[in-house]
Amino acid sequence: MPLTKTRFAPSPTGLMHIGNARTALLSALYGQRFLLRIEDTDAERSRPEFVAALLEDLRWLGLSWDEGPRSEEPDPAWFQSQRGAIYQRYYAQLEQEGLAYPCFCSPQELEISRRQQLRAGQPPRYSGKCAQLSAEEAQRRRAQGLRPTLRFRVPKGALVRFEDGIRGPQSFATDAIGDFVIRRADGSAAFFFCNAVDDALMGVTHVLRGDDHLANTPRQILVLEALGLPVPQYVHLALILGDDGAPLSKRNGSRSIKQLREQGYFPIAVLNLLARLGHHYDSEALMDLATLKARFDRSRLGKSPARFDPAHLDHWQQLALKSAEDPVLWDWLHAETRAIVPERRLGAFLAIVRSNCLFPDQAHEWARALFTDELKVDSSAAEVARQAGERFFLAALDAAQLAGEDFDAFLAALQTRTGTKGKSLFLPLRAALTGRCDGPELGAVYRLLDPHRRHRRLAEFTYASE
């Protein structure tokens, strides 16, 4: 059995988003070898900085490729913009065999023809105007300085059949496909062509991609068959929808991997979300990449659209935080946060972060509240403290004096002195000590606060509530 080789073939025209990261991940999980190719034939829109960003995102996710570029330096082995000479050989082969022809139709002519067809209720396709130009005529037009595109001659009256790895048997009538451009007028390779040719030349056995490419597949199969190149198995992944049910886009919640990274999501959280967008695992546990791969099952790729729910991402983030080791969590914090957490408080602080935060920004807020004097008191906390009144906080000061670091003793003493318990005991304390009405377990807060700071905060509220 030959190895299963999959690939990720991004066009570096923007940042990697959830949709293409899902394609990359499922491709990496699906096969035995994983290849990366840069489809940068669109010279206007492709940018080296997007290649660099892509590599960075893939590395951050931990998706290493067995074959492909090592840096953003354009390498003819993996960057389509550098592979013109290779494509040229295949264009020549098709032209010699009469399977491709130069087309001199101008963009304006094509647009007019397209509109006419649409008006007549027909699907727009190339009319075939240049399909029968003689070699002399083509030569004459070239001599006039006209630069033709090269079109693939689609056979008439045939069916292209293939078995899609998810959607099963597919069949497309060639009569519905117009002759299509395989080389642009500027000489660059068109997607249908170089994408298929490279898959074949690079030994890709399985092509996983979004099902927005499904209708492109018959064209690509025709090209490969005409060239006598191997046709891979196509696996078209169901679309990802946003939480409004529309295809996932920037408008309904898609985010770039860079944004997720900068916000503080852990790569394992993102991976666990992506791996379940269109693929089902029995286990709801957080899995590392190796486990996601070991438990990946091709037959569990779904046909129906997957829905991206930001709350799911946060769920995985929470699990990732819970399972992160102290040093990992420590590194994840902002440098400013690390600077204010006293070393002896580190373990206790990280425990608080683990169960109360999702992002480093939130951890920073807690570090500031616990280890600095910059206490921000929100309006509901101020109100709760005001209602508790001066007597409550005087009693609290007294109880704290008596109990020292023993939180239970402190509570018992305060309860006896004030006659309050439950929420009316906890909430004003929390409000005074943290400036908020929610947050970590109160005993942990109490113990983490430096006794002077604790004292000052309780004292402040004796005046504030006057």
Ligand code: GLU
């Ligand atoms: N460069 C193409 C894209 O980003 C690749 C499509 C494919 O995977 O075949 O859409």
